[in-house]
Amino acid sequence: MSAEEFKKQGNAAFVAKDFGKAADLFSQAIEASETPNHVLYSNRSACYASLKRFGDALQDAEKCIGINPSWSKGYNRVGAAQSGLGNLDDAEKNYKKALELDSSNKAAQEGLEHVQRTQQSRQQQPDLGFGQLFNDPNMIEKLKQNPKTAELMKDPQLVAKVLQFKSNPQAMGTEFLQDPRMMTIMAALLGIDLSMGGENPAGESENPSKKAEASKSTESEVPATEPTKPKAPEPESQPPVTQEDSMEVDEPEVDSKAAADAEKAEGNKFYKARQFDEAIEKYNKAWELHKDITYLNNRSAAEYEKGDYDQAIKTLTEAVEQGREMRADYKLIAKSFARIANAYVKQDDLQNAVEYYQKSLTEHRTPDTLTKLRNCEKELKIRETEAYVDPEKAEEARLEGRDFFTKADWPNAVKSYTEMIKRAPEDARGYSNRAAALAKLMSFPDAIKDCDIAIRKDPNFIRAYIRKASAQIATKEFVGAMTTLDIARTKDTELNKGSSVREIDQLYAKASQQRFQPSDPNETSEQAYERALKDPEVASIMQDPVMQSILSQAQQNPAALQEHMKNPDVFSKIQTLIAAGIIRTR
Template sequence: MAGMHTLFGEETWAKLQDDPAVSALMAQPDMKAKLDDLRRDPKTLATHIADPRMMQIFSALARQSGAGGPSVAASFDAAAARAAPSTSSDAPPAAGDAARPPPPPEEEEDPAAAAKRKSDEAKATGNAAYKARKYDEALAAYTTAVELNADNLAALINRAAVKLDQGDYAAAEADCRAAIEANKERHLRADFKLIARAHGRIGTSRLRAGDLPGAITAFESSLVEFNDPKINEQLLTTRRALKKQEEEAYISPELSAAAREEGNTAFRVKDFPAAIKCYSEAIKRNPTDPVAYSNRAAAYTKLGEFPMAMKDCEACLAIDGKYMKAWSRKGAIHFFMKEYHKCLDVYQQGLAIDPTSKEMRDGLMKTQRAVAERQNEGGVDESTAKAAMQDPEIQSILSDPLINNMLQQMESDPTYAAKAMQDPVIGAKINKLIAAGVLRTG
C-alpha cells in the first residue's frame, strides 16, 4: 500500500492541516489518532474507512490532487480495493467488528416466575371486579389466578369471599379449607393474618348456614392465628345467639309446671336446696313464669340468701308487677335485713296496687312496730346506721342543706322536730331517716 504513504507524506499532511474544510477534523484527537494509525499502517484502512470523517479527508486530498498534486483518486481507489475486506463467507471479521462485543441475548423469563406474575395480575383483576360487585368476573379472575399458581392462597381465599356473597357457603368453606391445608402440607408459611382470614370466612359460612357451633369453632381458630377485633365481636355475638337458641329450644311450659311442682314438694319438706334446683329448672323451661321466680325467692329466703331472693322478687315483678306474693316476699326480705325504710316503701307500693291485701297491711304494721321499738331502745345502732348510710337514697337526704339545717336545730331544740314534721316533704324524709335507723327522736 505504497499509495497510502504518498497520500500522507509530509507535504500532503501539512496541506491538510491548512485546509479550512478539514483542519477542524484534523484537530479532533480521535481522528488524529486514526490518521496516524493509517500513516503507520495503510492496512488499517478497512478499520477506519467506515468513519464519514475519513471520507471528508480523502475528498480534501482529491481537491488538492486536482490542483496539481498526485492523483489522490487513483491512489485512494487502489488502496481501498486492496484494503477492502473479502466478501467470501469464510473471510475473517474486520478488526473493528472483532473488537465490538455482540449484543447480549435477551433473557427469557423463568416459567414459574411468569406464572406467578400472571397469577398476581389475575388476582388484582379479581379484586377490582369484587369491589365493583361484579361477582362473576371476580370469580373467573380468581380461578385463573389459582390455576396459574396453586400457591396463591390469597386468590383462593378471596374466591371464597365471592362465593360467600353468592350464597354458596359450602364452596366458600371448601376454598378456605383448601388454602389452610395447602399452607400446612406444602409449608408455604403464609402470613398468619391470611390464614386467620380463611378461618374467619369459614366461620361466616357456618354462621350464614345456621350452624352456630361450627361458626364459633371457626372464629376461635381464627383468633388463635390473629386477634382481630372484628372476629372477636363476631364470636361474642354468635355465642350469645347460640345461648338464646338453646334456651328457646329448651322451653316447655308443660315441663316447667312439672318442675315447679317438684320444687313445691321439696319446699314443703324443707329441702330448700332441692327446691331451688327444681325452681331453676322450671325457670329455664319457661322464663316468663312469674310463679317460679317468686317460689325460688322464698326458698332462698329460708336459706338466708337475701340478695339472691331479692333478685328473684324483682325478676318476678318485672314479668307481673301485680303479683302480690312477690311484693310480700320482697318486703319480708328487707325486714329480715332490718332495712325498715325500704320495707315500708315496698308495703306501701303493694297496698297502692291492692289496698285489700292482708299481707301488705300486716307487713306494714309489723314494720312500723319494729321502727317504734328501735326508737324506744334509745341511741342509734352504729352497725345499722353504717349500713343505711350506703343507701343512695339516705345519702341524698343527708346531703340536702335544708335537712342538715333542720337536724342541727333539732339538736338544740327537740320540739322543733314536731314543727318540721308538719311539712309533708320534710316529714317523709325525716321518717325515712328514722326508719333507716340513722335518726332517733324523743
C-alpha cells in the same frame, strides 16, 4: 429455628459471598423442613458451585428436579454443575430443558450460550495429545490403585478436575504446568518416574538398575533439540453462579407471581362489578399461575357473594390445607378460617361457626373476629334457652318445688324452682319462689337478686317486694327494706285494696325498730335521744318545718297526729321518729 429462618440467613450469607456458611445454613434448613423443599436444594447447589464443588452441586441439583420436575430453574442448577464438571453436552441438554419449561428463563439462555461457545472453542483448540491419554474408561480406578497417586485421588476436587480434563483435554495445558499434582498424575499415566532419586510417593526406595534403565529409556525418547512448545490454551471459565441467580431461586415464581397478580386484579374488577362468575374464573387462573392462598380466599369471597356457601367452604378448606403445606402467613390462614365461619353463619349453622371463629382466633386474634364469635355464642345461648322453654313442664316443676318447700327440703325446692325458671324464664313466680327457698337457706343476697328479677318481670308482684324486704332486714339493710315496703304498700293499696298492708306494716315496724336498736342494753333515754339525732334522716325530719308543726299539734291534741298519719309521707316519718325513740308511745 424454622426452615424459613435458616433459609433467610443462608440467603444473607450468599449475598455476602460467604458460600461455606450459606451452604451450612441451607443444610440446616433442609433438615428443619417438614417436607422436601426443591428451593433449598437449589440454593445449596448454588453455594457448592460457587465453592467449585461441582460434584456436590450436581447431586443437590438433581435432588431439586427430583422433587419438582416442572421447575425450570432446577435445570439451570444441573446445567451449571455439569458445565463445571466439563460435561458440556449434559449441560447443554439441561439448559435446553429449562427453556422448554420456561422460555423466559434468562439464566438458562445465558448458560446455554456460554456452553455452546465453549464447545465451539474446544473444537478449535488442539488437545496436545492429552485426549488419547485420558480416553481410558478405567482411568480413575487405575489412578486409585497406583501407589504413586492413590493418596491424591482421595481429594474429590482433584478427581473432579481430572474428570473435567477427561471431557476437555484442551484445558489441560496450563494446569499441567501450574499444579504439581497433575504432573504426578500425568507421569503415572505415562509410566514415568519423577522421584529423581528421592523417595517415591509410596515411600519405597527404587532399584538403581531399574532407575538407570528408566533414565536411558527416557533419554532415548527425548529428541536432541527441543521443539517449540505450542501455546497452552487459556483454561475455560465456568458459568458464574451470581447473586442474582441465587435470589431468583429464592423467589422462584417472580414472573408467574406478576402474571397471577394481574389476573387477580382483573378478578377484583369483576368482583366489584358483582360479576362473580367472571371474578371466580380470573381467581382460578391466578391460582394456576402461582400458588398463593390469597387467590383462593378471593375466590371464596366471590362464591360467598353468589350465595354458594358450600363451595366457599370447600375453597377455604383447600386454602387452609395448601397454606399449611406452603407455610403461608398465619394471618392468611386466620382469614380463611374466619370466612369459613361466616359461611356457616349464613347457613345458620352456629355450632360450626363458633368452632371456626375459635380456630381463626388461635391463628391470629382480631377484634372483628372476636366480636363475631361473641355474637354467635350469645345467639346460640338464646336459642338453647328458647328451645328449652315449655310452660307445661314449668308448671310441673313449680308444683314439685312447692312440695319440697312444704317438706322443708329447701335444696331440692331451689333445684325445682330453678328448673321452673328455665322452662318459663318470663314467669316472675319462679324467681320469687326460689327467693323464698334461698332465704330459708340463709342465702339472703341471692334471694334479693331473685326478687329484683321477679319485680323486673312483673312490677306489680307484691309478694316479691315483701320477700325482698324480709331479706334486706336479714342483711341489716333497714333503710332499703323500708323503701321497698313503701313501694309495696302503695302498689297494694292501688291494686289489691290493701290486702297485704298489715304484713307490710309489721315488716316496716320491724325494720324501723331494728334500725335504731341500741348496742348497749343499759343505754339511758337521754343517750338514746342523742344517738337518734345523729342519724341523718332523723335530723332531716326534725328540721322539717312541716313536721315541727305536726309534732307541736300532737302535743296539744294526740288525735290530730292520727289524722296526719293518713298521709304516707308523714306516716313514714312518724314511724322513723317512733323507731328512733324521739316519739314515745304507751
